[in-house]
Amino acid sequence: MTEDDDRLPAAVVFDALGLAYEEAFAASAPHGASLRWLLDGLAPGSRVLDVGSGTGRPTAQTLTDAGHEVLGVDVSPVMVELASRQVPGASFRRADIRELPLPGSWFDAVCCYFALLQMSRAEQAAVVARMARAVRPGGLVALATVPLDVQDVEAVFMGQPVRVTSFGAEDFTALAAGAGLTVLGEEHALFTPAHPDAAPEPHLFLRCRREAH
Numbered sequence: 001m002t003e004d005d006d007r008l009p010a011a012v013v014f015d016a017l018g019l020a021y022e023e024a025f026a027a028s029a030p031h032g033a034s035l036r037w038l039l040d041g042l043a044p045g046s047r048v049l050d051v052g053s054g055t056g057r058p059t060a061q062t063l064t065d066a067g068h069e070v071l072g073v074d075v076s077p078v079m080v081e082l083a084s085r086q087v088p089g090a091s092f093r094r095a096d097i098r099e100l101p102l103p104g105s106w107f108d109a110v111c112c113y114f115a116l117l118q119m120s121r122a123e124q125a126a127v128v129a130r131m132a133r134a135v136r137p138g139g140l141v142a143l144a145t146v147p148l149d150v151q152d153v154e155a156v157f158m159g160q161p162v163r164v165t166s167f168g169a170e171d172f173t174a175l176a177a178g179a180g181l182t183v184l185g186e187e188h189a190l191f192t193p194a195h196p197d198a199a200p201e202p203h204l205f206l207r208c209r210r211e212a213h
Contacts, residue, residue, distance in 0.1 A: 024193035052115020056083030
């Protein structure tokens with residue numbers, strides 16, 4: 001068994017990408033708008049869970065710079081090491097969000113930007129429901145995905161082979177609502193990562209609130 005065989009597929013991909021992923025997505029205006037929405041809605045010193053935290057930038061860094069307490073979770077040890085070095089004001093854990101115990105109603109907000117795409121549809125639905133339960137009633141949830149109606153499709157992402165599963169936009173929005181989230185707004189964009197092997201991809205950003213009851 002090779003070292004790669006012993007890691008989750010997503011960890012293999014993002015270990016290889018490292019800082020190139022951060023650089024490729026740095027210019028995403030909808031991502032920036034999603035973070036500003038979170039900042040506008042959070043009380044000082046809020047607790048935020050960042051699922052698929054990557055290199056820590058821009059998400060964890062933006063939130064910690066604003067004085068919030070951030071826990072980042074990622075399956076990639078390379079990403080966790082980069083994030084810990086780049087954003088020392090946040091805490092980062094190497095963990096699989098599908099298995100990580102989450103305290104109920106503990107966080108003031110959860111964000112999950114493009115971290116679901118290498119999970120099955122059932123796993124994605126379960127993870128969104130778990131994240132919703134981890135947020136206090138009235139808390140905020142920011143989600144982003146590539147809204148395509150595909151299951152277990154082979155693709156190449158920034159030069160790395162991946163298998164992708166996702167939902168169309170309406171179904172993903174319905175998934176969030178089914179998890180007990182009120183979808184307050186959504187933003188659609190076509191974004192081309194700044195990487196020579198990247199292609200334009202549709203993005204969907206949801207702005208949600210956990211229902212109070």
